[in-house]
Amino acid sequence: MTNRSPSPIILLGTRFLSPYIMVFGFYVIFHGHYSPGGGFQGGTLLAASLLLIRIASGTKIASLQFKDYLATPYAALGVVIYFGTGLVAMIMGGYFLDYEQLPIPGLEAADLRYWGILIIELGIGLTVMTVLTLIYDNMVKGEDYA
Amino acid sequence: MYWELELILFIFLLITAIIALESKDLLVAAVMLTMFSFLMALLFTTMGAVDVGFTEAVVGAGVTGILLVVAIYQTTYKTED
Numbered sequence: 001m002t003n004r005s006p007s008p009i010i011l012l013g014t015r016f017l018s019p020y021i022m023v024f025g026f027y028v029i030f031h032g033h034y035s036p037g038g039g040f041q042g043g044t045l046l047a048a049s050l051l052l053i054r055i056a057s058g059t060k061i062a063s064l065q066f067k068d069y070l071a072t073p074y075a076a077l078g079v080v081i082y083f084g085t086g087l088v089a090m091i092m093g094g095y096f097l098d099y100e101q102l103p104i105p106g107l108e109a110a111d112l113r114y115w116g117i118l119i120i121e122l123g124i125g126l127t128v129m130t131v132l133t134l135i136y137d138n139m140v141k142g143e144d145y146a
Numbered sequence: 147m148y149w150e151l152e153l154i155l156f157i158f159l160l161i162t163a164i165i166a167l168e169s170k171d172l173l174v175a176a177v178m179l180t181m182f183s184f185l186m187a188l189l190f191t192t193m194g195a196v197d198v199g200f201t202e203a204v205v206g207a208g209v210t211g212i213l214l215v216v217a218i219y220q221t222t223y224k225t226e227d
Contacts, residue, residue: 036196036200037197041200041204044204044205044208045204045208047209048204048208048209048212051209051212055212136216139213139216
């Protein structure tokens with residue numbers, strides 16, 4: 001961000017801490033349907049683990065973890081996962097996001113609801129993570145960055 | 147039942163809010179706002195709203211602090227008023 005000398009203590013500390021925050025983010029996403037949390041909170045935790053590396057070590061090292069040009073396609077992919085699940089349920093004869101109508105063979109209605117909510121939360125988490133990273137990249141690089 | 151704990155949390159909440167308003171260094175204000183969000187998350191949790199408290203802890207104390215620090219780096223450290 002600015003031209004200051006990097007501190008190895010901060011770099012090592014954030015490199016130690018970032019994977020654990022990411023694992024906790026995945027835990028929050030995958031337990032979102034029966035405990036507090038969900039797609040938004042888990043996605044924000046994933047974004048926090050990415051932003052920690054970005055703010056500590058600069059964009060060159062952070063691009064090894066998550067390339068900044070991948071942010072917009074992944075955000076669009078998350079929205080496609082969300083609305084695709086809803087629209088598939090709508091095409092199969094239910095309402096929008098009616099999980100019981102999803103065409104997954106061999107599952108009962110309760111299991112279909114379980115997996116449907118999990119798929120949706122994965123999409124939400126992906127979009128929230130990439131959009132928050134995109135906001136940070138835009139704020140750092142200035143107005144000209146697309 | 148938890149009123150002593152809540153009283154201590156409210157006192158610290160007032161202290162962090164007043165420091166964030168009155169300080170001349172904007173980095174101090176950003177860190178104090180982060181602490182304000184964390185105390186607010188603890189208060190939400192003691193009131194029984196676990197999901198709201200979790201969201202407040204993650205968003206307010208995590209991402210908003212980073213974005214405020216980036217905004218301060220892009221502009222200026224000192225307030226003018």
